[in-house]
Every structure is written in C-alpha cells, then in structure tokens.
Amino acid sequence: MPSMVQRYLDQIALTCVDADEGQVADYIPELGAVNPDQFGLALAMHRGSLYTVGDAHVPFTIQSVSKPLTYALALSLRGFDAVDAKLGVEPSGEAFNEISVDPATHRPKNPMINAGAIVAASLVCDPNDPAAGFARLLDCYSAFAGRSLVVDEAVYQSEKATGARNRAITYMLESLGILDVDPELAVDLYFRQCSVRVTAEDLAVIAATLAAGGNNPRTGREVCAPHIVRRVLSVMTTCGMYDGAGDWVSAVGLPAKSGVSGAVLAVLPGQLGIGVFSPRLDEHGNSVRGVTACRRLSSDLGLHMFNVVGEGRATVRSSYDIREVPSETPRDGRDEAILRARRDRVRVYDLQGPLTFTSMESVLQRLDSDSQRFDAAILNLGRVETADALSRGMLFGMHAQLENSGRLGLVVDPDRVLSREAGAWTLDAVRQGKLMAAVESARTHVYPSLSEAVSAAEDFLLAGPRLR
Ligand code: DON
Numbered sequence: 201m202p203s204m205v206q207r208y209l210d211q212i213a214l215t216c217v218d219a220d221e222g223q224v225a226d227y228i229p230e231l232g233a234v235n236p237d238q239f240g241l242a243l244a245m246h247r248g249s250l251y252t253v254g255d256a257h258v259p260f261t262i263q264s265v266s267k268p269l270t271y272a273l274a275l276s277l278r279g280f281d282a283v284d285a286k287l288g289v290e291p292s293g294e295a296f297n298e299i300s301v302d303p304a305t306h307r308p309k310n311p312m313i314n315a316g317a318i319v320a321a322s323l324v325c326d327p328n329d330p331a332a333g334f335a336r337l338l339d340c341y342s343a344f345a346g347r348s349l350v351v352d353e354a355v356y357q358s359e360k361a362t363g364a365r366n367r368a369i370t371y372m373l374e375s376l377g378i379l380d381v382d383p384e385l386a387v388d389l390y391f392r393q394c395s396v397r398v399t400a401e402d403l404a405v406i407a408a409t410l411a412a413g414g415n416n417p418r419t420g421r422e423v424c425a426p427h428i429v430r431r432v433l434s435v436m437t438t439c440g441m442y443d444g445a446g447d448w449v450s451a452v453g454l455p456a457k458s459g460v461s462g463a464v465l466a467v468l469p470g471q472l473g474i475g476v477f478s479p480r481l482d483e484h485g486n487s488v489r490g491v492t493a494c495r496r497l498s499s500d501l502g503l504h505m506f507n508v509v510g511e512g513r514a515t516v517r518s519s520y521d522i523r524e525v526p527s528e529t530p531r532d533g534r535d536e537a538i539l540r541a542r543r544d545r546v547r548v549y550d551l552q553g554p555l556t557f558t559s560m561e562s563v564l565q566r567l568d569s570d571s572q573r574f575d576a577a578i579l580n581l582g583r584v585e586t587a588d589a590l591s592r593g594m595l596f597g598m599h600a601q602l603e604n605s606g607r608l609g610l611v612v613d614p615d616r617v618l619s620r621e622a623g624a625w626t627l628d629a630v631r632q633g634k635l636m637a638a639v640e641s642a643r644t645h646v647y648p649s650l651s652e653a654v655s656a657a658e659d660f661l662l663a664g665p666r667l668r
Pocket of ligand 1: 262264265296297314359366458460461
C-alpha cells in the first residue's frame with residue numbers, strides 16, 4: 201500500500217532532474233569532484249515510515265545543515281540565556297559567509313550564518329578535552345540521524361587548509377569579546393562539524409526527529425527537548441535559506457537548512473521530514489534541484505506549514521469485521537451459509553478528522569499491516585470532516601491497488617465529503633498517468649451508507665475468489 205506514496209515521490213523526482221543549471225561548490229577539491237547529476241530524495245514520516253528515491257543513500261558532507269544541530273546542542277548544554285547572550289535570532293538577509301555582527305551588541309545575527317554557527321560551536325567546545333567535545337557533538341548528530349555518523353577526514357583537512365575566511369570571522373568574534381574559548385578550538389570544531397558524512401535518508405530522519413519535537417521516530421529516542429526544537433525550527437524558518445529565506449517561506453513554507461554540498465533538509469512540524477541531495481547550487485548557495493524538489497513536494501502534497509489543517513487524532517478511529525454489522529439484504533440459505541463462514545474477511549475502518557497526505561499515509565500503513573486479514577476493506581468516512589485533493593487521489597488509488605491484488609476497496613461517504621470542492625489537483629504527472637483513470641473508475645465504489653457498502657462487499661464474497 202505505501203508504494204502509492206513511493207510512486208508520488210518517484211513522479212516528483214522525475215520532474216526535478218530536468219534542472220541542470222547551477223554550479224557545484226569548488227572551493228575545495230573534494231566538493232568540486234562530485235558528480236553534479238546526482239539526485240537523492242528521502243521522506244521520513246513522524247511515525248517512522250521512510251521513503252527514498254534515487255541517490256538517497258549516497259554519502260556527502262553535511263556542511264551548513266550542521267548549523268541547526270549544533271545550535272540545538274548549545275541550547276541543550278548551556279540553556280537559552282547563556283546562548284542568547286552571545287547569539288541573536290534575527291534574519292541577516294546576507295550571504296552565509298558575510299563578516300557581520302549586530303553593530304550594537306556585537307552578537308552574530310543568527311546561528312545559520314557562519315559567524316553565528318562558529319559562536320554556537322564555541323559553546324559546545326570542551327576546552328579541557330577538545331576530542332570529547334567533538335565526540336559529544338557527533339553523538340548528538342548520530343542520535344538525530346538514528347545511526348553512527350563519521351567525519352570525512354579528507355573534507356575536514358581541506359576545510360581546515362582553505363578556511364581563511366572562517367578564521368577571519370572567528371578572530372573578529374574573539375576581538376569583540378564574544379568567544380569564551382580559544383578561537384582555534386571554535387573554528388576547528390566548526391570545520392569538523394561541516395565534514396560529518398550523511399545521506400539524504402539521514403537528513404530526512406534528522407528532519408523527522410525535529411518534526412516530532414525532538415523524538416527520533418525511527419529509534420524512539422528522545423534526542424532534544426521540544427522547547428529547543430521549537431526555537432531551532434523558528435530560526436530555520438526565518439534564516440535557514442540565507443538571503444533566499446523570504447521567497448522560500450512564501451513558496452515552500454517549511455523550516456529548512458541548506459549546505460554547499462547540495463544538501464537540503466526541510467521539516468513539516470508534527471508531520472514529516474525531507475532530505476534532498478543534489479550538488480549544483482544557485483546564486484544563494486542552495487541546491488537547485490533540492491529547492492525544486494521541496495517546492496514540488498510542498499505544492500503537490502500540500503505541505504506548506506501554514507496550510508490550516510492538522511492531524512490531531514488517530515485517523516483510524518476503530519476497525520472491525522462485518523460479522524458485527526451484517527447487511528439486511530435478504531439471502532437464500534446457501535448464500536447465508538457462505539457469508540456466515542466468510543464475513544470475517546471484510547474489514548471496516550472508521551476514519552475521523554481531516555484527510556491529508558499524512559493522515560492517509562497512516563491509513564495506508566494500517567491497511568498494509570492488516571493485509572492478510574481481509575479480502576475487502578471498507579473505509580467509512582462517516583466522521584471525516586474534510587478530504588484534500590491529494591488524499592482523495594490516495595483513497596481512490598487504494599481502491600485500484602486492492603483491485604490489482606484481487607480484493608475490493610469500498611468507501612462510505614454519507615456526508616458527501618468527496619463531492620465537495622477540494623481545490624486544484626496539482627500533481628500533473630499523476631493527473632496524466634494511470635492513477636487518474638483509476639480515480640474515475642473507483643468513484644463507482646463510493647456508497648452513501650455503511651449497510652449498502654456491506655451489502656456490496658457480501659456480493660463480492662459470494663462471487664468467490666478472483667485473483668486472490
Ligand atoms: O563555512 C563553510 O565554508 C562551509 N564549510 C560550509 C558552508 C555552507 O554549507 C554554506 N551553505 N550553503
């Protein structure tokens with residue numbers, strides 16, 4: 201069942217790989233030598249399911265996507281007051297490596313530009329044991345990703361060898377009295393953190409951990425406190441995409457962070473995390489295909505954080521088989537005997553709340569895990585208030601997928617939620633593809649009452665196995 205989600209991602213990815221403008225970062229040889237055509241996309245849901253496309257398992261260095269993680273660690277270790285005394289939360293509207301600080305307070309404007317990131321690094325340094333300080337940072341990143349991460353030594357050495365501008369920023373901070381540790385220690389930790397090796401899948405899991413308020417949905421581990429995640433996401437929203445931040449928030453509407461390796465991490469709070477990797481960069485230093493992919497995901501899957509919907513309650517309210525709710529359709533003795541033996545093969549799922557991409561994904565997961573238990577599934581929308589365009593497509597796609605395996609998917613829609621205006625269907629590729637034909641044919645499987653759907657399911661049982 202989740203392969204429908206996979207298909208959406210595959211389709212979206214196909215539309216992103218056409219873009220071949222932009223330049224690969226080449227300030228160090230390791231970044232300049234990468235294959236510019238790589239493209240990896242991963243989506244991690246807040247309940248732990250994971251979908252990947254293309255080069256989602258290819259390693260690259262995390263670069264500036266490290267900045268929100270070190271900021272989270274600094275806040276956890278030092279507390280808000282100590283961090284805020286040295287580091288602001290205002291968008292700078294400047295390039296990432298601008299040598300700038302607030303003229304009055306001398307604090308860097310925010311932790312997403314290099315000056316602020318170096319201050320955050322200085323706050324997690326252990327001056328008595330620098331190796332232990334970095335080990336703690338790496339543990340924190342690994343807990344976010346749900347696996348042990350390592351440093352790319354060659355990239356670290358190159359960052360260190362070519363990092364004159366970052367050193368200049370660090371010594372400026374030292375001269376302004378912002379650093380409490382040796383400037384070389386602070387900038388060295390920053391070079392190391394930028395050189396941690398990750399994949400697009402890691403970025404998606406890190407993002408999903410932020411989306412879940414600091415709890416890694418893959419490992420169940422509490423990585424970061426929710427009030428810290430809230431601060432980190434706030435700063436990512438206003439500063440994460442540098443001088444492109446305003447356009448990003450309007451068009452994509454997801455707190456995000458990019459890195460010069462071509463990484464983009466984006467978070468839909470409470471719902472999901474996205475990781476993209478593609479090395480060509482635009483004039484702001486953001487991955488061209490990464491930005492395109494996030495734009496498509498946001499518009500096609502309805503992910504803008506200011507879309508006013510939410511999944512407050514579990515979407516599947518209850519589930520049972522139709523022995524509890526047999527139809528009142530008169531049956532002769534032979535048919536009644538068959539149905540008595542087989543009514544347990546029809547399951548009803550009572551759904552509730554708004555139907556969105558996220559809530560439908562959890563329904564599909566549930567059907568998938570129950571798949572051995574039914575020959576026909578009835579989704580009862582009796583308590584569903586709204587269904588957006590994408591969730592309707594998924595509902596009808598579910599019908600087509602069940603049909604392909606010789607089973608039946610029925611929908612009960614007493615309040616005609618599916619007939620109400622749902623806005624434009626934006627997933628062009630799907631519109632033109634087979635799924636839309638399936639949507640049309642599946643409309644005939646929507647019933648106004650549960651008893652009519654149960655009766656149809658009983659007819660299906662009586663017709664006997666098809667491809668089953
Ligand atoms: O500070 C630097 O030069 C790099 N190692 C990391 C910067 C980065 O990823 C900027 N983001 N787009």
